[in-house]
Amino acid sequence: AAAAAAAGSRARLSDADVLAAREEQGEVEERRQELLVLLKNAAKLAFPEALNFVAGKLQAVLTAAAQVAASGSSGRPLDGSSRASSSEAGFQDAEMAVTLLYALGEGAPDDALKPGTGGLGQLVLLLLTQGQALPAGQHRLVALAVLEACVRYCRVLQQEQSAIPAVLSLFLGLKGLGHPSPDVATRACYLLSRLVKTLRSNLKPYMDEMLRRLQPYLVAVATQPPPQGPAVGSTRDAAGKNLAPVTALVDDRLYVFESVGLLLGQEELPAEQQLAALHSLLQPLQRQIEANLQQAALEPCSRGSGGGPGGVVQLGSGSWAILQAIEAIARLNKGFKWELCTQHRPQLGAAFLQCLEVSLAVPTALPGSKQLRARFIAFLHRMVESLMATVLPYLPAALEALMAREADVTDMTDVLTLLVQLITRFKEALGKLVEVVLPIAVARVHGLLGADWDWSGRLASPAAMAAAGQQSPQQQQQQQQQQVPVTLEDAREKGELQR
Numbered sequence: 001a002a003a004a005a006a007a008g009s010r011a012r013l014s015d016a017d018v019l020a021a022r023e024e025q026g027e028v029e030e031r032r033q034e035l036l037v038l039l040k041n042a043a044k045l046a047f048p049e050a051l052n053f054v055a056g057k058l059q060a061v062l063t064a065a066a067q068v069a070a071s072g073s074s075g076r077p078l079d080g081s082s083r084a085s086s087s088e089a090g091f092q093d094a095e096m097a098v099t100l101l102y103a104l105g106e107g108a109p110d111d112a113l114k115p116g117t118g119g120l121g122q123l124v125l126l127l128l129t130q131g132q133a134l135p136a137g138q139h140r141l142v143a144l145a146v147l148e149a150c151v152r153y154c155r156v157l158q159q160e161q162s163a164i165p166a167v168l169s170l171f172l173g174l175k176g177l178g179h180p181s182p183d184v185a186t187r188a189c190y191l192l193s194r195l196v197k198t199l200r201s202n203l204k205p206y207m208d209e210m211l212r213r214l215q216p217y218l219v220a221v222a223t224q225p226p227p228q229g230p231a232v233g234s235t236r237d238a239a240g241k242n243l244a245p246v247t248a249l250v251d252d253r254l255y256v257f258e259s260v261g262l263l264l265g266q267e268e269l270p271a272e273q274q275l276a277a278l279h280s281l282l283q284p285l286q287r288q289i290e291a292n293l294q295q296a297a298l299e300p301c302s303r304g305s306g307g308g309p310g311g312v313v314q315l316g317s318g319s320w321a322i323l324q325a326i327e328a329i330a331r332l333n334k335g336f337k338w339e340l341c342t343q344h345r346p347q348l349g350a351a352f353l354q355c356l357e358v359s360l361a362v363p364t365a366l367p368g369s370k371q372l373r374a375r376f377i378a379f380l381h382r383m384v385e386s387l388m389a390t391v392l393p394y395l396p397a398a399l400e401a402l403m404a405r406e407a408d409v410t411d412m413t414d415v416l417t418l419l420v421q422l423i424t425r426f427k428e429a430l431g432k433l434v435e436v437v438l439p440i441a442v443a444r445v446h447g448l449l450g451a452d453w454d455w456s457g458r459l460a461s462p463a464a465m466a467a468a469g470q471q472s473p474q475q476q477q478q479q480q481q482q483q484v485p486v487t488l489e490d491a492r493e494k495g496e497l498q499r
Helices: 002-045 047-069 083-107 119-133 140-152 155-159 161-172 182-198 201-223 252-264 271-297 317-333 338-344 346-359 361-365 370-402 409-449 462-469 473-481 488-498
Strands: 231-233 312-314
Touching (some): 119 161, 252 317, 317 370, 346 370, 409 488
Antiparallel strands (some): 231 312
């Protein structure tokens, strides 16, 4: 008992220490932001002086790194200090120097980065070309600061394209996508997509090498769940507000597929090379969907059950693999314009249509999975935007699968919303499909609302649904005592469905 009490005391002390550390970190971060605001304001008033200050910090860090590198095999810096203290100071100084340079851009004049206008462009070029030499460059904070600065000042690379290989080496190496810290690696995926979006045409000479080095990362993102596990759910800010719907996919690593799509979706690429590269990316993802359907059907979440803390639904490995593959295909597709896929090079569109055909099995085999239904609907929207009328032959099967018997009121509302959007997009071209689908949809709506539903339309008006949501607990209890056939939440959902 005494040992248990002592252990509990240590645990409580540990919790208190953690809380104190978090409070201190928040205070330091707040103070840090205040100082950066002062730097930005000073730069607006006296930019040359602010530039000299930041340049001195960055050059001092690079000089110290050069001295450490030149200290020889003895393992001691030239000034005689210990390597440990030098490394620690290097990490702090390097992160602060890069952060100052990043913040300076917000207070710089509009023409500060134009060729021949001053030292900011030269200072940025110094970081871009010598970022690998920063002391403690693989430290999590230093690596993040350098990647963020590279993206903020990527316009410099359009003027000085000789620095592009150095920046790509940062992103594609152990200080970017391959960083051991999941936070850095995930953030690098997003920042790489922004870099590629800006430098898209400038990266064509390096595309083959980029695709070769990105290949292992693509495989890892598609097949290995993130460190926090294959969870899909809502996130909350400090105020407790939902930041994303419960069916949102929370994996920013997928931005790496968007980067590859932007690289491959350029019309200037040779058609054979473009198609071969696209097939090499899409075919493993298609096989991943097909190979996991049977396993996903046996998992609890695929049958509409299961859940986790904080509104997060824990997906089984099979469901997660299908979800990841569908989203990866959608991200790849973002880089291809519809004219390229349907007019200039229809063979590209045919490759994506094959993915759509494979994905049709998902809502059919797993009708109870809310997450996979939502992802399939979003994927269908993506294909419509990219492939236009060529998706029409696949819509009957897609809508039929989405209107399966397992579909509840919310699911049918989503299907009808999708059908309205498709009618708006294709107009008369969708006439024959509507003739087939509409009777099925009406029958499903009648079945879900039930014989005791008020078919006058009173409950389907937006005002009635809003009023139902504003009723007090006493009014709700009175209605329950009057044996209302559905709950208020059901009434709102069904009213929306009838409307």
